[in-house]
Amino acid sequence: MTITTYINLPVRDLSTAAEFFRSIGFDGEQPTPDGAAMMLSLNPTTQLMLHVASSFAEYTGVAVTDTSTSREVIVGLAAESRDRVDELVDRAVAAGGEALGDGQDSGGLYMRGFRDLDGHQWSLLHLGD
Structure with missing residues (x-):
């Protein structure tokens, strides 16, 4: 299904x-x-x-929800590679989004995030490597 x-x-x-x-x-x-x-x-x-x-x-x-003071949800998406995670977050930032710090590597999980133009939080991650 x-x-x-x-x-x-x-x-x-x-x-x-x-x-x-x-x-x-x-x-x-x-x-x-x-x-x-x-x-x-x-x-x-x-x-x-x-x-x-x-x-x-x-x-x-x-x-x-007022995204400047609270979060309703964090949208998480998995990407096929660390490079793709970085590329997508960099593109979001170049388009006016807000970076949420450097990438985090937690032994097999790589993650970076951004906030879109309306303050919604997105987390991109790659499992592996």
Whole structure:
């Protein structure tokens, strides 16, 4: 059975957020009919849904988390190599994201992170080597 993951995030500006995520490897731009959300694809089983913050709050029934003071979630993605982890984080930073320090090597697990333009935290990791 194949399971597709949909990562849903509130954003301040759909087009700016979509441009950011395309710069680090997400593809496409499928807006919803009402224009309040947009779907991008990382691969066939990982989709990113960006929602205008007000629409996200309406959909969830709760206020959007203030990412400057708290974390709702950390999105973790595995990459095929340490170099790919570094490349993706470097691309995110070049596109305006915030680096979360140097890579951490914990004996077989290499990890680096960044915050996107809306403050959502992403962790990229490689298992192996």
